[in-house]
Amino acid sequence: MTGIVDVAARAGVSVATVSRALRGLPGVSPATRAAVQAVAAELGYVASPSAAGLPTGRTGAVGVVSPVARGWYFSAIAEGAQEAFSAVGYDVLRYGLADVETQRRRVVDTHLLRKRVDALVVLSLPLTPDEVRALLAMQRPVIAIGPVMPGIQTVRIDDVEVGRSATRHLVELGHRRIGFVGGDPHDHLGFPVAPDRKQGYQEVLGEVGVEPDPKLTVGGKFLAESGVEAYAEFKRRGPLPTAVFAVSDEIAMGLIHAARSDGVRVPEDMSVVGVDDHDLSWLFGLTTVAQPVRKQGRIAALALLDRLRGGDTGNEVTTVPTQLKVRATTAPPGAPSSTRQSAPGTDGAGHGPPPGLPDDDEDQVSIP
Structure with missing residues (x-):
């Protein structure tokens, strides 16, 4: 050979x-x-x-560590990062962590990573102080996407503001009985997104004098199945909320599917807001707080490539803006169909044409 x-x-x-x-x-x-x-x-x-x-002394590979390997959000982030890495000849190795401590120790193994990668992207995973020190001691560039950790450069969105933006929209429409779906009670990794978005939700309710009702909060993973289960739980507890803030579009899609299958009209009987602007959210006419997912992956990749070339970006935190996109799944409580709100550039039902590229690709990040 x-x-x-x-x-x-x-x-x-x-x-x-x-x-x-x-x-x-x-x-x-x-x-x-x-x-x-x-x-x-x-x-x-x-x-x-x-x-x-x-x-x-280089492997020509970059590692991406995330809580799980599957899921639209994690795949889209990795896709954005890989676009930048592949353009200059780097391979991407993905590591998903199971919800068990032994697997976490095996993957966050600096001896293993030092042999396999030149740099590391830590995706939506809050590291312990000991893990941060161990990774920095590898003498490899490390960047996080999501939670801010001292000593590590980070690309993020403001998840508290995401929760505020979604809830504020519903409050301004006149809703007060607003449900919240998100937060896996069995999460052992400390995934911070749902708690931060819930904080924003609670803050806005407090501003209008509404005490958050525990009966209107349902936990769930970032999966459509969790939305289906959340609707069943809301119905069991009764009466249904007039609006729901779901911490991801996938949860929101499952919730809408379950509600409509049960004869509940969205948005006439129940408004729904999600987060992400998932590639399929337009199919549901889903009102969402959009975040540029692939763009965050590209920003992180370009920052690591700069450091691999000898650049020094320090421990800076880059906060990427989000945007509320009002489509067809939100309306004032009890509003007839004619009062539904449509996003600019959509038809009367709030549905747009199939996108050629995800919205976050409109603002391209150049790859040197």
Whole structure:
């Protein structure tokens, strides 16, 4: 089997030069790079991340650690990051944590990560002070997307303001009996998003003199199934809220599906607001607090690439703005269909055309 030594011998250069040439690293003239690439193609040699890193001390890979591997939000963030990393030849290795402490220790293993990645993206995972110190001791660039942790550069949205924005919209429509769905009671990782959004929800209710009713709060994971279960729980507790703030679009979609299947009209009988602007939210005409998910992944990736090139961005925190998008699932309490609110650029039902690209791709982040 052809190896890097064979390519170096045929091209008449060192193994380190072959590695730099094939990984797109500096220090190789254009002529030499072209010659090495031609020999590699002739011999059928493809550099693996681990082998290519031996002469240079780099693996050519970046790790992305998240609480779970599946889910639209995590996939979209990783997609945005991978777009930037792939453009300059980096591979992306994804690690999902199970809800057990032993798995967490295995994945946040600095000895393992040091061998496999040149940098690390920590996605929506609050680390302990000991974990932060261990990761920083790796001497690898680390960036977080989500919770702010001392010593780590972060890209985030203001989740308290997200909760305020969604609830304020419902309050301004005249709703006071407003339900809240989100917050997994079995979460062992300290996922901070739902509690922060709930804080914003409670603050706005307090501003209009409404005491939050525990009967109107239902826990749930960031899944459509949780929305279905939440509707059943609201119905069991009764009477139904006139509006619901769900901490994700996926929960909101499940809630809307369950309500409509039960003969409850949305928004005439119950308004619903979600968060994210999920790729399929337009199908439901869903009012949502939109966040640029893929863009956050790109911003984090570009910051890490800058640090890998020797740049120093310190421990800065970048807060990305969110935007309330009013579509067809919210209206004043008991409003007839004619009073439904539509977002600009949508039809009368609040539905827009199938998007060519997600909205957060409208404001592209350039990749050097």
